[in-house]
Amino acid sequence: xxxxxxxxxxxxxxxxxxxxxxxxxxxxxxxVAVVDGIFFxxxxxxxxxxxxxxxITYTDMVDPILVRVPWMPSFVxxxxxxxxxxxxxxxxxxxxxxxxxxxxxxxxxxxxxxHGVMEKFQRYxxxxxxxxxxxxSLLWLSPKDDVLDYAxxxxxxxxxxxxxxxxxxxxxxxxxxxxxxDGAKKGVVLMTFGSTASVIPSHMVExxxxxxxxxxxxxxxxxxxxxxxxxxxxxxxxxxxxxxxxILSHPSVKLFITHCGxxxxxxxxxxxxxxxxxxxxxxxxxxxxxxxxxGYGLSMNLHDFTADELLVNIHKILGDKSYKExxxxxxxxxxxxxxxxxxxxxxxxxxxxxFGGDHLRxxxxxxxxxxxxxxxxxxxxxxxxxxxxxxxYRLFKFVINKCCRRAKSDDCLKKNE
Numbered sequence: 001x002x003x004x005x006x007x008x009x010x011x012x013x014x015x016x017x018x019x020x021x022x023x024x025x026x027x028x029x030x031x032v033a034v035v036d037g038i039f040f041x042x043x044x045x046x047x048x049x050x051x052x053x054x055x056i057t058y059t060d061m062v063d064p065i066l067v068r069v070p071w072m073p074s075f076v077x078x079x080x081x082x083x084x085x086x087x088x089x090x091x092x093x094x095x096x097x098x099x100x101x102x103x104x105x106x107x108x109x110x111x112x113x114x115h116g117v118m119e120k121f122q123r124y125x126x127x128x129x130x131x132x133x134x135x136x137s138l139l140w141l142s143p144k145d146d147v148l149d150y151a152x153x154x155x156x157x158x159x160x161x162x163x164x165x166x167x168x169x170x171x172x173x174x175x176x177x178x179x180x181x182d183g184a185k186k187g188v189v190l191m192t193f194g195s196t197a198s199v200i201p202s203h204m205v206e207x208x209x210x211x212x213x214x215x216x217x218x219x220x221x222x223x224x225x226x227x228x229x230x231x232x233x234x235x236x237x238x239x240x241x242x243x244x245x246x247i248l249s250h251p252s253v254k255l256f257i258t259h260c261g262x263x264x265x266x267x268x269x270x271x272x273x274x275x276x277x278x279x280x281x282x283x284x285x286x287x288x289x290x291x292x293x294x295g296y297g298l299s300m301n302l303h304d305f306t307a308d309e310l311l312v313n314i315h316k317i318l319g320d321k322s323y324k325e326x327x328x329x330x331x332x333x334x335x336x337x338x339x340x341x342x343x344x345x346x347x348x349x350x351x352x353x354x355f356g357g358d359h360l361r362x363x364x365x366x367x368x369x370x371x372x373x374x375x376x377x378x379x380x381x382x383x384x385x386x387x388x389x390x391x392x393y394r395l396f397k398f399v400i401n402k403c404c405r406r407a408k409s410d411d412c413l414k415k416n417e
Contacts, residue, residue: 012043084293138357157360163266169249185217187254192223210307
């Protein structure tokens with residue numbers, strides 16, 4: 001987190017200090033900006049604010065409190081939690097803590113720009129915080145879709161566009177990749193951990209290799225920079241770049257071993273390929289859990305697995321047709337939508353450019369947090385409840401005292417008689 005904070009501060013300094021670039025952007029007279037709304041880069045909202053243009057937020061880690069979508073932590077897992085939507089009591093309790101941390105703790109670890117910087121940008125319109133700028137987004141674009149993610153209530157200004165990178169295959173694979181796939185007797189396993197993790201420690205490479213060596217007539221295409229020259233089996237082909245979407249579309253690909261990047265998961269679902277998820281960091285833990293919950297594959301722990309366990313899971317998915325059947329049904333649902341994810345994103349961006357976003361915005365967006373969460377109503381109810389209990393207590397005490405005094409008076413009368 002310290003490294004993230006440093007890089008964030010460095011990027012924000014560049015954004016806020018480069019007046020020449022900001023002036024050039026202003027001269028372009030853009031109609032709208034699309035801002036990456038990841039929680040540690042909220043300083044990016046300063047750019048459209050400086051340009052005096054409206055903005056749209058694109059983020060795969062939506063903060064439901066900031067956006068004012070009613071995602072109860074009882075059935076909507078936090079973006080940083082490793083839970084599905086079917087949680088036990090203790091998982092719900094932990095999910096509440098994850099949700100609280102995501103909304104209130106993590107932003108505190110990322111400092112706001114210095115006061116002088118804030119004052120400079122406040123000349124173009126007053127605001128109190130970067131969260132306030134974020135909340136003014138005309139639209140929130142979320143790269144999710146119910147076919148892979150969990151069903152949850154949505155507001156009109158939040159649009160799911162999961163699967164932006166998905167496309168039908170062009171059928172033009174590189175000749176070496178095509179030749180390798182065509183030579184597989186039973187099929188191919190594709191493994192890639194994305195552009196940020198193509199270099200894997202040698203001891204992990206050896207574990208993966210040990211499992212792949214025992215796959216028999218299956219072949220493996222692996223995105224790997226084998227820096228330490230670990231000996232690989234003959235049925236493995238490595239490359240530092242692979243056309244992931246096109247390979248997944250090939251009918252011979254039977255399994256996708258992935259770090260659970262969001263885009264890669266939707267590509268696999270679109271092409272009907274079951275997965276083994278081995279998350280590394282961030283939202284990948286959440287994404288990996290979706291495979292278990294939806295039945296599209298299995299998740300594993302990168303730092304705590306053996307070659308034998310990986311081999312067992314590979315054979316489990318290759319041998320159990322239910323995984324393939326479920327992901328093929330999901331593929332059919334995904335493909336049946338009236339608009340592709342790109343078309344949906346374009347439609348809504350053009351919509352708010354033409355009509356604005358006020359008609360999509362609920363009254364909840366303008367409520368202070370205590371009113372939105374009904375804390376004021378809850379406080380009123382609790383106060384009235386305590387007043388009522390107190391009045392009942394006083395009444396009960398009054399009646400008891402009356403009864404006691406009457407009883408004593410009767411006793412005195414009897415004694416006098």
